[in-house]
Amino acid sequence: MLLLEEEKRKLVEGLWNKGIKDESVLKAIYDIPREKFISDALRKFAYDDNALPIECAQTISQPFTVAYMTQVLNVKPGDKILEIGTGSGYQAAVLFTLGAKVFSVERIEKLYQNASILLKELGCNISLKLDDGTLGWEEFAPYDKIIVTAGAPDIPAHLIEQLKDNGKLIIPVGDHETQRLLEITKSEKGISKKYYDYFKFVPLIGEEGWNS
Ligand code: SAM
16 A cells, blocks of 8 residues: 555656646546556556556556646636547546546447446546547537547547637647647637647547548
């Protein structure tokens, strides 16, 4: 038990040293049991600052990446947030812990099912959908914020449409090797873009994403 707390403390300290200064984000990372989102065999690596494999050749993102994107998203309690790429459900749990109303879409059935069970077990009241997230989730639009956790070739038009005015979309855009995190803000005048660091994500596959 003590050991686990020590590992969590070290992770959070490391994130702080890498530039994550938002205390609510650091607290969420500390509080969420990341070991539950990965297989038993990998549990000893749960609090290393690394991406780890999950089922279906996908990954749970590196804690730094999750913290960085969440910090950029600037989550406020009550924000209505759409996540594309549920994966393990970890990022969705972070958003929920910060007080957001979370909607998350995953295209792989097994991951959708695993995340549904786990998030319920952890008491995270998150709406999940099995679908192509490049088309967003029209039924509950518009959203205050949208976060895409897979690498896209371009910005899906449906996601911009489903953003509120003054809403914010963050999405890694690039090729299959690396992507740059973009922040898109929508206003009456159109959209504006802000550029952040480079990351490496698994591909966003779908109608408005990659073919494979
Ligand atoms: N957010 C996840 C987490 O916390 O574990 C990590 C996501 S993983 C890096 C990217 C996920 O995006 C994968 O689970 C992948 O199946 C999913 N994905 C890729 N294309 C998608 C699409 N068009 N719609 C929904 N999910 C998609």
